[in-house]
Amino acid sequence: MLLTITASANEALPDATDLGYLLHKHPGRAQSFGVASGTVHVVYPEAAAARCTAALVLEVDPVALVRGRPGSGRRRSAPGGDGTLAQYVNDRPYAAGSLLAVALGQVFRTALAGRCDLRPDAAAAPLVLEVTVPVVPCRGGADLAERLFAPLGWTVEARPLPLDEEFPEWGDSRYVALRLTGTVRLAEALNHLYVLLPVLDDAKHYWVAADEVDKLVRAGTGWLATHPERGLITRRYLRRRHAFVRTALQQLAIERLADADDTDVDDVDNAVPVEEVAEVEEVTASEEPAAEAVTPEDVTTEAVTTGDAPDAERVPPPLAKQRIAAVVDALRTAGASSVLDLGCGEGALLGALLADRSFTRVVGADVSYLALQVAARRLRLDRMPERTRDRLELVQTALTYRDARLAGFDAAVLMEVVEHVDPPRLPALEAAVFGAARPRTVVVTTPNVEWNVRYGLEPGHLRHRDHRFEWTREEFRHWADGVAQRHGYAVTVTGVGQDDEEVGRPTQLGVFAR
Structure with missing residues (x-):
């Protein structure tokens, strides 16, 4: 050859x-x-x-x-x-x-x-x-x-x-x-x-074995997710093994979400829209005839320097990494050892939590079973050391319903999740998390809609097609104060990302302490 x-x-x-x-x-x-x-x-x-x-x-x-x-x-x-x-x-x-x-x-x-x-x-x-x-x-x-x-x-x-x-x-x-x-x-x-x-x-x-999914996704990074023949490519590469094809398409669907806009704001989302992941089932079924965790080095808010000169420009890390670092830092400050990642999606935060041994119990919860499968594959659950694997649990549940399995934790995280919930359902989420599960600490992040102008978005345009709303700083503060007062928490509101005198920071961060 x-x-x-x-x-x-x-x-x-x-x-x-x-x-x-x-x-x-x-x-x-x-x-x-x-x-x-x-x-x-x-x-x-x-x-x-x-x-x-x-x-x-x-x-x-x-x-x-x-x-x-x-x-x-x-x-x-x-x-x-x-x-x-x-x-x-x-x-x-x-x-x-x-x-x-x-x-x-x-x-x-x-x-x-x-x-x-x-x-x-x-x-x-x-x-x-x-x-x-x-x-x-x-x-x-x-x-x-x-x-x-x-x-x-x-x-x-x-x-x-x-x-x-x-x-x-x-x-x-x-x-x-x-x-x-x-x-x-x-x-x-x-x-x-x-x-x-x-x-x-x-x-x-x-x-063809399960590791072929990882090989395909790794080699296809940056081009396969948007290729018009990605279904055919995935099906042929994986020899029409239905389970493998479905898993690969799930991961590619998530990558398409991350690259959906010309701006780089979509990579800030942690939750995976249910309809986007469910669409994989339809794609796979129609194409079928009669498969990377965050490391401790990734979790940093330090800027990186480009060039060799002493005064070279310092470029901040992506907002997604800054947000994960801010959430992990808030959890460490709270002294949490058992943590719930609510709406964990593909597991971006889970990888960072597992990389820190001070978090002895980590649970990822999501409404989508398919999203949890993607998280398991991205975290390489099948190859994870036993001691690390014993610290992790993945749970399918809806965050707007009370679930006894979510009670008794030191901390819970809602990272880029609340904006995916229809406003009439927010009181149900509030009752389930702050009322029933009632962890000592709750960390919430959500986009600051005022910052969208810096991304070049027109008024009324949201950062992600699955967002039901995006709050101003005043609106988030009002919601956070109300939740804290109703459920016996004190809340501190800050932000993540570049600070702008006019519009604040791109991500809003609320830390609720019971």
Whole structure:
């Protein structure tokens, strides 16, 4: 199998041979790497300042693919295998597909992640690239290649290959010669290939397990959630395993929510709208024929510095991280050890709470069972150390109803939740949380609608399509004072994010102490 990547010099890459730095493979020598399916060779057919080409050649060992796997041929050999001769004699060693994608992922792992300490500017910038794959199965014809790659900014040339050049009347095979040209980041290009080569083939040479969901979502970050063919891509990549497809689409739906607006305000939401997550069930069902936690380092309100100069501009972290840090700080100040995350959504706050061992019991509650499934996968619940896993519980419940399971906690958090509740239902939420559950401390965050003008939003436009309302600072203070007075709490109201003399801070924060 053969794949070539050619970079032409441009402003971001004045010397095209720096492609070797980005791929972490020196243009001056041939290198070979052993992989499960055979041997990968990386060579540079051309390496000049104006144009540099890296070629990845996978020399497949068909025997190695099945050696030591007795009785597993039907599942692990190439599609169509019968567990005997077909394991060894098939088209897999000649046509690009999942074998090549896996090899690419192993040999160019650091480049896939977009890391290059020696040429960081080139790694982060769009490059003039050309990718060729001489033979790739394309189940859906050349049009499918266009549908998959063109939305990602590629100019696509997919030339059907004849069954036999000597007998053109036999027609075309299901293989194409693929050529992609475009100006994209190298890491993006490699991730496109890693995901879409098996999708073109509509087959994988190995058994698909739950970890494939994480691989797909990770490689598809930044592009798959908004791809017009994301359903087809997800279904084919995960071999039509319904449960895996559904989980992946849930995570992609959440990413679409985060990127819904041109501003970056949507990433402030913690709760997942029920209808958005439920929509995944419909998408999955219609497409089916008859799968990252916050670390302690993430939880910081310190600004990061850009550039090397002493007076370089200090850029604050995203508002979402500032808010999580503010909530965690309020919980620490209150001395809480058992915490309820009410409306936990995909688990952004849960990850931060688990990262702090002072929180000995953490419960995430949400009305959506599907949202809790996404939280479990994002937190890697199945791989979590037992001691950490024992501190966490996920509970499905409606926050507008009394639930005995929510009583007896030191603290509860409603982070970006109340604005998702219809105003007539707020008294029910108040009664359930402050009246029935009655934790010692309750931390509430909600958007400050006055700040929306700084995001360029027109009057009357809310930050998120699922918000039922957004309060001014006076309105939030009035609600908070009323809740505190009715239920025996004292409340302190502050804010999170950049302070503005005219409109305050983008997020309002209320800490209720019983």
